[in-house]
Amino acid sequence: MQSTLPTYWQRLRNMARENGVVQGEATMETLRRFRIFAVIMLVVNLAYTAEFWLHTNQHEAAVRAHWANAVGWAHCVCAVAMVVLGLLLHRCYVGSQRSSAHALGLQILFCASMLLFAIALSVIDQMVTPNTTNFATICLLVAMTSLMRPAITLVLFFFAYLLFFVALEITQPNPNLLALARSHSVSAVLMSIVASAVVWRQFVTAVLLRRELVRSHKSIADKQAELEYLATHDTLTGLYNRREFMRLAEMELARGARFPADVCMLMVDLDFFKKINDQYGHPAGDSVLQQVAVLLAAGVRSTDIVARMGGEEFIVLLPNTAIEGALAAAEKLRSAIRAQHLKVQSLLVPVTVSIGVSAITKAQRGTVDELYTAADQALYAAKHGGRDRVEYRATMLPSER
Numbered sequence: 373m374q375s376t377l378p379t380y381w382q383r384l385r386n387m388a389r390e391n392g393v394v395q396g397e398a399t400m401e402t403l404r405r406f407r408i409f410a411v412i413m414l415v416v417n418l419a420y421t422a423e424f425w426l427h428t429n430q431h432e433a434a435v436r437a438h439w440a441n442a443v444g445w446a447h448c449v450c451a452v453a454m455v456v457l458g459l460l461l462h463r464c465y466v467g468s469q470r471s472s473a474h475a476l477g478l479q480i481l482f483c484a485s486m487l488l489f490a491i492a493l494s495v496i497d498q499m500v501t502p503n504t505t506n507f508a509t510i511c512l513l514v515a516m517t518s519l520m521r522p523a524i525t526l527v528l529f530f531f532a533y534l535l536f537f538v539a540l541e542i543t544q545p546n547p548n549l550l551a552l553a554r555s556h557s558v559s560a561v562l563m564s565i566v567a568s569a570v571v572w573r574q575f576v577t578a579v580l581l582r583r584e585l586v587r588s589h590k591s592i593a594d595k596q597a598e599l600e601y602l603a604t605h606d607t608l609t610g611l612y613n614r615r616e617f618m619r620l621a622e623m624e625l626a627r628g629a630r631f632p633a634d635v636c637m638l639m640v641d642l643d644f645f646k647k648i649n650d651q652y653g654h655p656a657g658d659s660v661l662q663q664v665a666v667l668l669a670a671g672v673r674s675t676d677i678v679a680r681m682g683g684e685e686f687i688v689l690l691p692n693t694a695i696e697g698a699l700a701a702a703e704k705l706r707s708a709i710r711a712q713h714l715k716v717q718s719l720l721v722p723v724t725v726s727i728g729v730s731a732i733t734k735a736q737r738g739t740v741d742e743l744y745t746a747a748d749q750a751l752y753a754a755k756h757g758g759r760d761r762v763e764y765r766a767t768m769l770p771s772e773r
Contacts, residue, residue: 391521394576398519399475401575403465405517406482410458413486417451420444439499446492453485480528483518486510487532491539494553498543504553507536508560515568519575525568533561606680608658609665617679617687621740624677624691625732632734636698637743638688639728639751640668640705643759645684648716648723656716657684660723663714671705687747695731695764702727702762710760724760726751730767742767 424444461482464475490510497503511529520528536557544550604616612620621637628635642664649657661684668678668686677689688705690698706727713720728751732738750765757763 390576390580391572394579395476395521397579398572398575399479400465402479402517402519403461403475406479407458407461407465409517410454410461410482414451414454414458417447417454420447421451435499439496442496442499443493446489446496450485450489453489457482457485479518479520480524483514483520483528484532486514487528488535491532491536494536494557495539495543498540498549498553502544502546502549502553504556504560507557508563511560511564512567515564516571518568519572520568522565522569522572525565525572529561529565529568533557609662609680611665611669611686612677612679614679614681617677617681617689618740620677621689621743624689625738625740625743628691628732628734629737633692634694634731634733635743636690636693636695636729636731637747638690638698638702638705639681639730639744639747640686640688640725641727641751641755642684643724643726643755648721652716652721660714660716660721663712664709664723664725667709667712668705671708672701687744693731695729695733698729698731699762699764702729706760706762726754726759727762728752728754729762729764731764732767736767738767 421444424440424447457478460478464478487510490507493510494504494507497506511532515525515529537554540550540553540557544553604612606613624635642660645657645660648660661680665678665680665686668688672678672688672690675691677691679687681687688701690701693701706725710722710724714723715721728747728749730743730746730750732743746765746767750763753765754761754763
């Protein structure tokens with residue numbers, strides 16, 4: 373017994389926490405339902421008001437005529453309440469994206485109004501019959517449509533029963549019939565509380581399950597996006613990796629086959645990068661690669677494609693760019709990197725790059741491999757020509773024009 377008590381207590385605490393988390397959404401859902409409910413009740417109230425006021429037989433007994441008049445007034449007052457509450461419900465529901473204390477108070481007010489209407493009808497009915505059907509029916513209707521925490525439901529229905537218990541004496545003088553009506557109302561209240569608890573728990577379970585599904589779907593989508601990113605980008609620099617660059621380059625050349633334009637490629641290699649690793653360590657070398665990647669990405673157009681091929685080697689594709697423009701862009705990148713001393717640990721270290729340039733003109737047709745081979749040859753020439761320079765090599769493709 374001692375071991376089970378903490379378990380039950382923990383379950384109750386978890387349920388209370390879940391109830392608080394879900395109440396906001398439950399209140400807004402209840403307001404949505406009550407907007408429709410108010411319109412239906414308005415139509416019903418007006419119909420009953422007309423029925424009891426306009427079609428009452430004047431030759432009926434005084435008690436029955438008094439009863440019909442009182443029922444008509446009850447429906448008339450309820451119709452006015454439905455108009456006022458319906459407008460408040462609509463305004464609150466449309467103007468609030470999430471629940472507030474005002475929305476919850478309006479929900480309780482609507483429930484209390486319906487319960488007062490149920491009490492009034494059943495108390496009036498005692499003039500002619502010991503009938504509590506109206507009270508039981510409306511209690512169940514409120515319990516099934518209003519989503520409230522069990523604690524609020526208990527308080528609301530307790531005071532409703534207490535008021536009904538006292539009010540029955542106004543129109544029911546027979547002690548036996550009075551006791552019968554009170555006992556029936558107890559059953560109605562208990563059934564309503566149970567029904568409300570069942571509906572509430574179902575709603576809580578559904579909402580929590582839906583939220584968990586949303587979180588799971590988001591987590592899966594985030595993981596998928598992360599995997600897609602890792603499959604197409606270099607993890608160190610954030611640039612495209614070699615495989616993605618080749619795919620994008622193939623697409624650009626295929627586009628060039630339909631809309632002829634010059635396409636150029638830059639092969640960029642850091643000079644004496646091994647010395648940086650040997651002198652400062654590999655973490656420092658990684659920092660240099662990241663800084664160079666930022667300079668390369670910032671130094672080209674948004675339509676250009678920058679990637680890291682591996683090691684200290686980068687590659688840039690310049691779509692719709694003539695050879696002269698590619699050479700100017702390469703020189704601009706070389707000068708920018710040379711002028712920008714890179715931070716290595718606590719020091720500023722000068723870094724230079726060698727760049728090889730190749731091109732496929734709009735009069736030629738070639739492949740990415742041919743463009744890459746020519747750029748690699750140009751880079752080789754720049755390395756052997758003294759480094760920190762730009763070299764160009766033609767692809768030697770036959771002209772198609």
